[in-house]
Each structure stands twice: as C-alpha cells, then as structure tokens.
Amino acid sequence: MVVFMVLSILGTSVWADSPSNGIDIWDGTVATAFAGGDGSAQNPFLISSGAQLAHLNDIIGESFFEGKAFKITKDIDLNNLVWTPIGDQVTYYYDEEFNSYSTGGYLVSVTIDGDYHKITNLNVEPTKESAGLFGTIYGSTLKNITIENATIVGKNSRVGLLAGPV
Numbered sequence: 308m309v310v311f312m313v314l315s316i317l318g319t320s321v322w323a324d325s326p327s328n329g330i331d332i333w334d335g336t337v338a339t340a341f342a343g344g345d346g347s348a349q350n351p352f353l354i355s356s357g358a359q360l361a362h363l364n365d366i367i368g369e370s371f372f373e374g375k376a377f378k379i380t381k382d383i384d385l386n387n388l389v390w391t392p393i394g395d396q397v398t399y400y401y402d403e404e405f406n407s408y409s410t411g412g413y414l415v416s417v418t419i420d421g422d423y424h425k426i427t428n429l430n431v432e433p434t435k436e437s438a439g440l441f442g443t444i445y446g447s448t449l450k451n452i453t454i455e456n457a458t459i460v461g462k463n464s465r466v467g468l469l470a471g472p473v
Contacts, residue, residue, distance in 0.1 A: 308412030309412075322352070329382055330382045330383070330384055331355065331356040331381050331382070331383050332357070332384050333356070333358065333360075333361070333383065333384060333386050333388060334358075335386075336358045336361070337358055337362055337364075337365055338358040338359045338361070338362040339357075339362065340355055340362070341359055341362065341377075341459055342354065342355040342359060342380065343355070344373035344377075346372070346376060346377075347375075347376060348376045348418075351376035351377050351418070351420065352375065352378070353377075354379045354380065355380045355381040355384075356381070357383050357384070357385055357386070360379075360383060360393070360426075361391075363377065363393050364391055365390075367394055372417065373416050374416045374417065375417050375469075376417070376419075376420070377417065377418065377419045378419075378420045378422055379419070379420070379422055379424045379426075380422060380424070381423045381424060382424045382425045382426075382427070383425070383426050384427045384428050385426065385428050385429050385430065386428055387428045387430045389430055389432050390429055390430055391439070392431060392440065392441055392442035393440065393441045393442060394441050394442040394443050405415065416445070416447060417448075418447065419445045419447070419448070419449050419450070420450055420451055421450065421451040421453065422451055423451050423453065424453070425453045425454070425455055426440060426452065426453070426454050426455075427454075427455045428455075428456050428457075429454060429456070429457035429459070430457075430458050431457075431458070431459040431460060434462055440452075440454060
C-alpha cells in the first residue's frame with residue numbers, strides 16, 4: 308500500500324462558503340452539466356464546482372469527449388469526502404466491429420487548465436487501482452492546477468498527487 312500526504316505550507320486559513328471568497332465547498336453531489344463552454348480550445352467546458360468536477364468523471368468514458376478542453380474557474384474544496392479519481396472508471400468490453408476487447412473511462416487527449424485555482428482537501432482511499440485527483444491519463448495536458456491538503460492511498464504503485472499512470 309502506498310500513501311501520499313500533502314499539506315499546505317502556506318499557512319492556515321478559515322474558509323467560509325461564500326461568493327466573496329470564490330471557493331466552492333463540495334457536498335458530494337454530482338452535477339448533470341458544466342457551467343458553460345462547448346469543449347473547444349477557444350471555449351472550454353467550464354468547471355466551477357466540486358459537483359461539476361465529479362460530473363467530468365461521470366462522462367469521461369464517452370468517446371465524444373476525447374480531444375475536448377476544460378477549464379476550472381473557481382477554487383474547489385473537496386471537503387475531505389471520499390473522491391473517485393477522474394478517469395479511474397476503466398471498463399473492458401467486447402467491440403464487435405473490431406472483433407476485440409476495448410477500454411473506456413479514462414482521459415484521452417483532453418486539456419484541463421486549472422487556471423491557477425486550488426483543489427483542496429482531496430481524499431482518495433485505497434479502493435482504486437489508479438489513485439490521484441485523476442486516475443488514468445493518456446496523451447492529455449493538465450496544467451496550472453494546485454492541490455493542497457491531500458491524502459491519497461492506493462492499492463499499488465499507480466499513485467500520484469495529480470494522477471496515477473500517465
């Protein structure tokens with residue numbers, strides 16, 4: 308078992324969930340849509356809450372999201388609730404068209420720009436093979452993402468603060 312713990316060295320702050328401080332505190336729910344955008348590089352899908360970040364995990368296996376762009380627009384406090392790594396929903400299925408087994412459910416060729424916002428209080432427990440804010444990533448760009456106060460426990464060596472295997 309591998310354990311990573313990251314603590315902020317920037318000092319302690321007391322946060323309140325108010326529009327004035329620009330922090331969304333996640334309550335464990337999953338949104339059904341993003342805050343805006345069409346997924347293009349010029350107009351990325353906008354993520355402004357923990358529920359919308361969790362929504363990304365719900366839809367990531369759908370092939371039409373391959374090559375899309377996402378932008379985080381607000382600091383997100385994951386509230387130490389158990390987080391399922393985005394892209395750790397890998398499933399294997401038989402593809403009749405190609406007469407072979409295929410996979411789905413991981414990040415492929417997407418761009419996620421954190422826009423220098425913080426993801427805080429990330430908690431990943433040892434139930435997932437690929438542990439981190441993101442699970443499995445292929446050919447993607449993750450940039451300008453800050454993670455503070457994280458506890459990540461994985462089942463094997465595919466563990467990282469930002470992502471498991473890349």
